[in-house]
Amino acid sequence: MAVRVHAVTTGPIAVLARQGATITADITLTDDPKIKPGRFGQEQVVVHATLDAYRTPHRREAVSLPVLVLAHGPAWRPLLPSQRVQVTARLAAPTPGELTAAVLFVRGTPSVLTHPSRVQAVAGTLREGLRTAADVLPADQRGLLPGLVVGDVSRMDPQVSADLKDSGLNHLNAVSGTNLSIVAGAALALSRLVGLPLTLRAGLAAVAMIGFAVVARPSPSVLRALLMGLVAAIALATGRPKDGIAALSAAVLLLLLFSPDLAVSYGFALSVCATAGILLLAPRWRDRLKLRTRLPGWAAEAVAVPIAAQVAVTPVLVLMAGQVSLAAIPANLLAGPAVAPATLLGFAAALVAPFWPTAARLIVVPAGYAVGWIITVACWAVGLPLATLPWPGGVTGLGLLALAAVVVTLLVRRRSWRAVTLAVAAGALVVLLIVRPLVAPWPPKAWLMVVCDVGQGDGLVLAAGPGRGIVVDTGPDPVVMDRCLRRLGVSDVPLVILTHPHADHIDGLSGVLRGRRVGAVVVSPQRTLEHQASRLAADLARRRIPQWTAPPGARWRLGPSELTVLAPEPTHAAPTGQGEGSAANNSSVVLHVRWRTGSALLSGDIETEAQDDLLRGGLLSQADILKVPHHGSPRQDPAFFAAVGARAALISVGAGNDYGHPAQPTLSMLQRLGARVYRTDRSGDLAVVEREGRLAIVSRGRQEDARPPPGCPGRLWGGGRVLSVGVVWVCLWGGGRVLSVGDGLSLARRVVVWARLAGGVLGLGGLALAAGASSQPAMTRWWFGDSPAVHGGRRAGRRAGAPCLCR
Structure with a gap:
C-alpha cells in the first residue's frame, strides 16, 4: 500500500x-x-x-x-x-x-x-437500453430508476436527489450493496426453482453479482458488497458456515490493499458502517422485538435492519454533514419494500432492451411505480418537522452523540420497556414543545420581499398575494431556489424577471418551474452572452412559457408590490466596462419596487458604467432599501448610492466566495452613507416585512445572529414555555407514579425511579438544546425572545413614520 x-x-x-x-x-x-x-x-x-x-x-x-x-x-x-x-x-x-x-x-x-472492451461495450448497451426504456416514465422517475438500478445519475432531478439526501435515502440515489444483494438473491432463488445443485447455484449467484457490478460500475459500496458476496458464495459452495463479520473484514482489507484512497472515502465508510450495524445490531434487535412486541419475524427484521443501519452510520454523517436525520428511520421503513421490485424490474428491462425494446418499456412501468413511491416517501420525509436536526460536527458533535447514546442505553438497560416508553414520550414533548419552537417560523408575517440565500448569486421573491410571488433572478442552484419558494409557500409565480443571462442569476430557473404555474418570464432587452440567452429562450419555448422584454417605464402591480422598470434601454448597447462579463452585468434589468409603506431598488449586477447612465438619464428613484449591485463588488459609483439614499443595503453573496465579494471599499462606502448592511452569507434569507406601518428587515438566521441584538433583554420565561415545561413535568410526575404503583417499591425507591426518569429525559432535552444552539444559532436567539432577528422597532429612535431599518 x-x-x-x-x-x-x-x-x-x-x-x-x-x-x-x-x-x-x-x-x-x-x-x-x-x-x-x-x-x-x-x-x-x-x-x-x-x-x-x-x-x-x-x-x-x-x-x-x-x-x-x-x-x-x-x-x-x-x-x-x-x-x-x-x-x-x-x-x-x-x-x-x-x-x-x-x-x-x-x-x-x-x-x-x-x-x-467487449464487456464494457455490452454494459454500455444495457445502460443505454434502460435509459431509453425509461423515457416512458415521468421526468423524476426516469431519472431515479437508472440511478437506482445501474448507477446512471445523468438525468437525475436535482430536487429528487436533494430530497433523498435530506430524508436519509441517499443510498437509493445510486447503486449500493443492497441492489447487488437483491440480484444475487434473485439468482439463487431462480436456480433453486430449476433444481440446480448447490455448487452451481453459488456459481450462478457469483456470476450475477460480477455482471451486475460491471454494468452498475464499481462504486465503493458495490465493491464492498461484491467481495462480501463472493466470500459468501464460496462458503455456500464449500459448505462452510457463513460469517458475515469475517466476510466484511476480508472485503475491507482487500479493497484497501488495492485501492488505498478508499480509506478517506465517506461513501466507503458509510457502506462499511451500515453493513456492520446490520450484522452486529440488527439480529439482536430483531429478536428483542419479536420477544417484546410479538411481531412476526419478517416484520421485526424489517424494523430492525434500517434502524441498525441508521444508528451505525450516524457518527459518520455527523462528521460529514454536521446533522442528524430524524426522518431517516421512518423513511427507510416506508421506502424499503419498493427497492427490490424497482431493482429487479429495472435490471430485467436493461437485459431485455437490446433485443425487445417494447417489452422493456412495458417492464419499466411497474418499476416506475416503485421508484415513484420512493420519491413520494422522500418528499414526505423532508417535510416533517425537524426532519433533519442540525448537530455540531467534529469531535464536539461526536462527543454529544456518544453522550446521547449513553443516556439512551442506560434508560433501556435500567428500566422496563414501560419506563422507556414513558421516557421517549416525555422526550418527544421536550422536542416538540420546547426545542421545536426554537426554530423560528418562516416566513415572517406580512413579508413583502425575501432575498433567498442562494449562495453566490441572486434570487429574490416579491409578495404578490396569498401563495403567489414574483421571482427576480433564480440563483445558480435550482434545489436551493425551489426550497426558498417552498418555505414561503409560493405555488403560483405570475412573473419571473431574469436581470441578465449569467449562470448565478438564471441556472436556478428549473427550481422555480418545478410544480408551479409560471405566467411569463421577462429578460433584458439587450442581447449579451448569446449562447446562454439562446439556451434560455429554447428552454422556455419548450415549456410553452412566454418570454417578454420590458423597456424602461414598464409597470406591473401584483398584490402589495408595484414594479417599475428603470433600465436598460433596448436601443442602446450595454456599456462594456471591463469585458464581456461587465457588458452582461451592465445589461441587467433594474427595478423600482413600491409598497404601501416604502420602496426598494433592485439593481441586478450593474457596474459603474450602467450606474452612471441611470444617474444621467434622470430615471433613478430614491428607495428605502437597496439590493446592492453585483454582490457588493468593488465596481460601484458612490454618487449612485448617494442618489438612492437607502437606509438598508441587502447583499446576496456566497460564503467564502472566490471573488472577494462583498469588497471592503463597498462596505466602507455604505457605512459612510449611513446604510445598514445585511448579508445572506451571514444572516441567511433576508425578508423585508411591514411592522406597524414601517419596513423592517428580518433574517432567517446564521452565525452572526447567534446573540440577541443590543438592547434586547433576554426573556427566558414566556407563557408558551411555562406551559411546555409544565406539561413535561406533569408527564414525568405521572410516569413516576405509574412506575411505582404496582411494583411494590418503597418511597425511597420511588424517588430514585422518578429522578432517574426525569434526569434522563431532561438530559436528552439538554443535548438537543446544546446541539441546536451550537449548530443553528436561530434556536438560541428565539430562546432569548428575538427570533427571527427583527431589525426594526420603536426602540430604534427614528422619527415617526420613517422606515425602521435598524437593529
Whole structure:
C-alpha cells in the first residue's frame, strides 16, 4: 500500500503538475464521463482515468497513474470505460489527500485511440437500453430508476436527489450493496426453482453479482458488497458456515490493499458502517422485538435492519454533514419494500432492451411505480418537522452523540420497556414543545420581499398575494431556489424577471418551474452572452412559457408590490466596462419596487458604467432599501448610492466566495452613507416585512445572529414555555407514579425511579438544546425572545413614520 501511495504522489508527473506544465497524454477511461454545470452556463466533463503515457518537448515516458480529467465539449459523452484517448492538457496538483497523480485540464477534443472492451461495450448497451426504456416514465422517475438500478445519475432531478439526501435515502440515489444483494438473491432463488445443485447455484449467484457490478460500475459500496458476496458464495459452495463479520473484514482489507484512497472515502465508510450495524445490531434487535412486541419475524427484521443501519452510520454523517436525520428511520421503513421490485424490474428491462425494446418499456412501468413511491416517501420525509436536526460536527458533535447514546442505553438497560416508553414520550414533548419552537417560523408575517440565500448569486421573491410571488433572478442552484419558494409557500409565480443571462442569476430557473404555474418570464432587452440567452429562450419555448422584454417605464402591480422598470434601454448597447462579463452585468434589468409603506431598488449586477447612465438619464428613484449591485463588488459609483439614499443595503453573496465579494471599499462606502448592511452569507434569507406601518428587515438566521441584538433583554420565561415545561413535568410526575404503583417499591425507591426518569429525559432535552444552539444559532436567539432577528422597532429612535431599518 505504501509503495502505491509513494508511486502516485512522487515522480515526474507530480513535479510537472506542481509546475503547471502542458503535456500530450494517452489516457484510459476508468469511469463514465459525468456532465456537471460549470461557470457562466458552460457544461464541464469530469472523468477518472489512468495515465498510460505522456509527452513533453523534452521527455516521453510510459506510466500507469490515476488522474482526474476536466474537459468541455460533446465529444466526451459517448465514451465508455476502457477506451483509450489522446489529449493535450495542462497539469495541476490534485486536492491534498486524494490518491490522484494530477488533474488534467484538457484543451480541445479527445482523439479516440481504441474502442471499448467487449464487456464494457455490452454494459454500455444495457445502460443505454434502460435509459431509453425509461423515457416512458415521468421526468423524476426516469431519472431515479437508472440511478437506482445501474448507477446512471445523468438525468437525475436535482430536487429528487436533494430530497433523498435530506430524508436519509441517499443510498437509493445510486447503486449500493443492497441492489447487488437483491440480484444475487434473485439468482439463487431462480436456480433453486430449476433444481440446480448447490455448487452451481453459488456459481450462478457469483456470476450475477460480477455482471451486475460491471454494468452498475464499481462504486465503493458495490465493491464492498461484491467481495462480501463472493466470500459468501464460496462458503455456500464449500459448505462452510457463513460469517458475515469475517466476510466484511476480508472485503475491507482487500479493497484497501488495492485501492488505498478508499480509506478517506465517506461513501466507503458509510457502506462499511451500515453493513456492520446490520450484522452486529440488527439480529439482536430483531429478536428483542419479536420477544417484546410479538411481531412476526419478517416484520421485526424489517424494523430492525434500517434502524441498525441508521444508528451505525450516524457518527459518520455527523462528521460529514454536521446533522442528524430524524426522518431517516421512518423513511427507510416506508421506502424499503419498493427497492427490490424497482431493482429487479429495472435490471430485467436493461437485459431485455437490446433485443425487445417494447417489452422493456412495458417492464419499466411497474418499476416506475416503485421508484415513484420512493420519491413520494422522500418528499414526505423532508417535510416533517425537524426532519433533519442540525448537530455540531467534529469531535464536539461526536462527543454529544456518544453522550446521547449513553443516556439512551442506560434508560433501556435500567428500566422496563414501560419506563422507556414513558421516557421517549416525555422526550418527544421536550422536542416538540420546547426545542421545536426554537426554530423560528418562516416566513415572517406580512413579508413583502425575501432575498433567498442562494449562495453566490441572486434570487429574490416579491409578495404578490396569498401563495403567489414574483421571482427576480433564480440563483445558480435550482434545489436551493425551489426550497426558498417552498418555505414561503409560493405555488403560483405570475412573473419571473431574469436581470441578465449569467449562470448565478438564471441556472436556478428549473427550481422555480418545478410544480408551479409560471405566467411569463421577462429578460433584458439587450442581447449579451448569446449562447446562454439562446439556451434560455429554447428552454422556455419548450415549456410553452412566454418570454417578454420590458423597456424602461414598464409597470406591473401584483398584490402589495408595484414594479417599475428603470433600465436598460433596448436601443442602446450595454456599456462594456471591463469585458464581456461587465457588458452582461451592465445589461441587467433594474427595478423600482413600491409598497404601501416604502420602496426598494433592485439593481441586478450593474457596474459603474450602467450606474452612471441611470444617474444621467434622470430615471433613478430614491428607495428605502437597496439590493446592492453585483454582490457588493468593488465596481460601484458612490454618487449612485448617494442618489438612492437607502437606509438598508441587502447583499446576496456566497460564503467564502472566490471573488472577494462583498469588497471592503463597498462596505466602507455604505457605512459612510449611513446604510445598514445585511448579508445572506451571514444572516441567511433576508425578508423585508411591514411592522406597524414601517419596513423592517428580518433574517432567517446564521452565525452572526447567534446573540440577541443590543438592547434586547433576554426573556427566558414566556407563557408558551411555562406551559411546555409544565406539561413535561406533569408527564414525568405521572410516569413516576405509574412506575411505582404496582411494583411494590418503597418511597425511597420511588424517588430514585422518578429522578432517574426525569434526569434522563431532561438530559436528552439538554443535548438537543446544546446541539441546536451550537449548530443553528436561530434556536438560541428565539430562546432569548428575538427570533427571527427583527431589525426594526420603536426602540430604534427614528422619527415617526420613517422606515425602521435598524437593529
